[in-house]
Amino acid sequence: MGLKVCKFGGTSLADATQIRKVQSIMLGDPDRRFIVPSAPGKRTGKDQKITDLLYLCASHARQGIKFDEVWTLIADRYRSIVAELGVKLNIDAELAEAKSRIATAMTPDYAASRGEYLSGLIIAALLGWDFIDAADVIFFDARGRLDMRKTSETLGARLAAGRNAVIPGFYGATPDGEVKTFSRGGSDISGAIVAAAARADVYENWTDVSGLLMADPRIVENPKPIDTVTYRELRELAYMGATVLHDEAIFPVRQAGIPVNIRNTNRPQDPGTMITPDAGPVAHQGTITGLAGRKDFHVITLYKAMMNTEVGFGRRLLSVLEDHAISFEHAPTGIDTMSVVVAGSQLEEKMEKVLDQIRVDCEPDSMEVYPTMALIAVVGRGMARTPGMAAKTFDALANARVNIRMIDQGSSEINIIIGVDSADFERAMQAIYAAFVP
Numbered sequence: 001m002g003l004k005v006c007k008f009g010g011t012s013l014a015d016a017t018q019i020r021k022v023q024s025i026m027l028g029d030p031d032r033r034f035i036v037p038s039a040p041g042k043r044t045g046k047d048q049k050i051t052d053l054l055y056l057c058a059s060h061a062r063q064g065i066k067f068d069e070v071w072t073l074i075a076d077r078y079r080s081i082v083a084e085l086g087v088k089l090n091i092d093a094e095l096a097e098a099k100s101r102i103a104t105a106m107t108p109d110y111a112a113s114r115g116e117y118l119s120g121l122i123i124a125a126l127l128g129w130d131f132i133d134a135a136d137v138i139f140f141d142a143r144g145r146l147d148m149r150k151t152s153e154t155l156g157a158r159l160a161a162g163r164n165a166v167i168p169g170f171y172g173a174t175p176d177g178e179v180k181t182f183s184r185g186g187s188d189i190s191g192a193i194v195a196a197a198a199r200a201d202v203y204e205n206w207t208d209v210s211g212l213l214m215a216d217p218r219i220v221e222n223p224k225p226i227d228t229v230t231y232r233e234l235r236e237l238a239y240m241g242a243t244v245l246h247d248e249a250i251f252p253v254r255q256a257g258i259p260v261n262i263r264n265t266n267r268p269q270d271p272g273t274m275i276t277p278d279a280g281p282v283a284h285q286g287t288i289t290g291l292a293g294r295k296d297f298h299v300i301t302l303y304k305a306m307m308n309t310e311v312g313f314g315r316r317l318l319s320v321l322e323d324h325a326i327s328f329e330h331a332p333t334g335i336d337t338m339s340v341v342v343a344g345s346q347l348e349e350k351m352e353k354v355l356d357q358i359r360v361d362c363e364p365d366s367m368e369v370y371p372t373m374a375l376i377a378v379v380g381r382g383m384a385r386t387p388g389m390a391a392k393t394f395d396a397l398a399n400a401r402v403n404i405r406m407i408d409q410g411s412s413e414i415n416i417i418i419g420v421d422s423a424d425f426e427r428a429m430q431a432i433y434a435a436f437v438p
């Protein structure tokens with residue numbers, strides 16, 4: 001027995017058939033006591049998300065343009081869901097109110113929030129559960145940041161009342177009572193906040209994939225799903241491009257030590273991926289958790305004789321980046337060399353100016369820019385403690401004739417970062433995956 005908070009994404013709520021699946025998942029386990037729904041998402045590849053349509057209405061309203069046509073698409077979606085589910089809800093009255101408030105200078109945030117609000121009303125009616133408006137229990141401060149203290153107090157008290165409830169995702173309220181949304185995809189954050197406030201035992205995040213895969217399926221054929229991943233590993237994988245959860249969603253549950261279970265609404269029999277609090281040192285595992293990577297990094301390398309004796313060299317180089325508001329990913333050093341690895345998007349048109357300033361401030365003997373580096377993170381707990389992991393990785397790359405441009409195990413014990421030329425990126429990923437997953 002344990003309390004579960006369940007968040008369902010847009011594809012899980014796209015139409016009545018999907019919502020029926022959600023209903024049976026929720027009613028199939030009495031531990032599932034709180035549900036956080038998104039707005040209806042795409043039913044097929046070419047379909048539109050309700051949230052996108054609502055933003056469109058808001059921008060029309062702002063420009064004084066009528067938005068009846070777009071509104072009809074939204075209203076029809078909700079009407080057909082309500083009719084097919086046969087729930088008792090005056091959806092026409094709800095739609096009329098939302099429309100008139102969007103029209104009368106309400107904000108884009110208000111408009112967008114109606115997607116989750118209406119989803120929430122429908123699900124509450126379907127399950128016969130309480131509906132708790134997120135604007136009454138999730139609060140932002142005057143600077144627009146989540147006010148976790150006030151939220152925990154109010155929301156915690158409401159959830160402790162002992163009744164099952166629906167809390168729409170994606171929005172809360174400002175100190176003036178205005179509706180404000182999180183950034184896009186923010187229902188994940190709402191779910192995490194509800195899980196933390198309810199002191200849940202598990203935060204179930206229901207989507208349309210059976211968890212995280214060990215590698216990007218566009219690059220590696222049929223990658224295996226990951227059973228368990230720690231928060232730290234997830235952060236490393238996500239940073240390198242693997243996406244599942246909204247970045248900010250991790251923090252409330254991670255802080256509270258609540259595991260997240262990524263599940264598939266279309267395959268509820270699959271166990272999905274468990275994201276668990278960071279375990280202590282892990283014994284030899286002999287394998288990796290996953291790998292992820294990104295292309296298009298630039299490497300700026302400076303050569304200078306006796307660099308190691310020159311006090312402040314590193315600081316001067318990094319200051320140049322700071323002056324141009326550029327963040328760097330890695331800074332490998334050699335005896336007389338120092339490099340910085342920077343995402344290409346950070347440099348773009350700043351490149352010439354940055355190089356000029358480095359020449360003046362650091363006075364290198366020479367300097368080189370390598371513009372097509374890809375970085376691959378090979379992630380796994382116990383990585384640094386397991387002999388042979390690096391050898392296996394490098395052997396795989398050598399056999400695939402991939403030239404390694406950079407290696408960084410850094411201070412993180414859970415990954416090895418490998419730099420290869422962007423042209424070798426896919427081949428390198430495939431070779432490493434094949435070496436660890438037979």
Ligand code: ASP
Nearest residue numbers: 038039051184185186187
């Ligand atoms: N409906 C919102 C969006 O499309 C929030 C969410 O689905 O998480 O961004």
